[in-house]
Amino acid sequence: MRKVAAVALEKMFSAAEKDGIYLAGASGYRSQETQVSLYNNYVNIDGKNLADRYSARPGHSEHQTGLAIDVSGASGECAIEDCFAGTAEAKWLANHAHEYGYIIRYPKGKENLTGYIYEPWHIRYVGEDVSKEIYYRDITLEEYFNVAIPVDQVVGKR
Numbered sequence: 001m002r003k004v005a006a007v008a009l010e011k012m013f014s015a016a017e018k019d020g021i022y023l024a025g026a027s028g029y030r031s032q033e034t035q036v037s038l039y040n041n042y043v044n045i046d047g048k049n050l051a052d053r054y055s056a057r058p059g060h061s062e063h064q065t066g067l068a069i070d071v072s073g074a075s076g077e078c079a080i081e082d083c084f085a086g087t088a089e090a091k092w093l094a095n096h097a098h099e100y101g102y103i104i105r106y107p108k109g110k111e112n113l114t115g116y117i118y119e120p121w122h123i124r125y126v127g128e129d130v131s132k133e134i135y136y137r138d139i140t141l142e143e144y145f146n147v148a149i150p151v152d153q154v155v156g157k158r
């Protein structure tokens with residue numbers, strides 16, 4: 001990850017520990033090569049239409065920016081799976097990520113705006129001013145920038 005995002009992540013993980021929440025990085029920076037193989041694998045499993053709802057086409061993954069990371073609990077249970085949504089770790093992240101410059105990038109019920117299904121584990125570093133504004137206004141990054149992007153061109157996705 002990029003240094004500014006990595007430093008903020010460390011701070012956030014330490015703060016979570018003080019609340020008894022143990023977080024871990026499940027997937028951070030990805031090279032183009034990795035994204036190509038991930039995406040192709042998802043297409044093989046689910047077909048292109050479904051895969052495009054949760055996986056980024058190569059060159060379009062937020063993970064390739066070095067500013068996004070998938071977070072799980074330290075146990076790894078429910079890592080990058082829908083069941084993460086109900087965990088104490090997910091709740092802590094949703095309530096505190098903005099204090100460290102991160103946002104839940106693909107919130108629940110905002111697929112029409114972000115182009116991605118709900119991913120409670122995928123956080124994106126945007127800096128503290130922006131993260132707090134997005135959190136308190138309860139908006140997406142797209143709404144913050146006041147852009148509507150065609151779903152097939154959205155930059156992001158796991």
Ligand SMILES: [Zn+2]
Nearest residue numbers: 070122157158
């Ligand atoms: Zn992700």
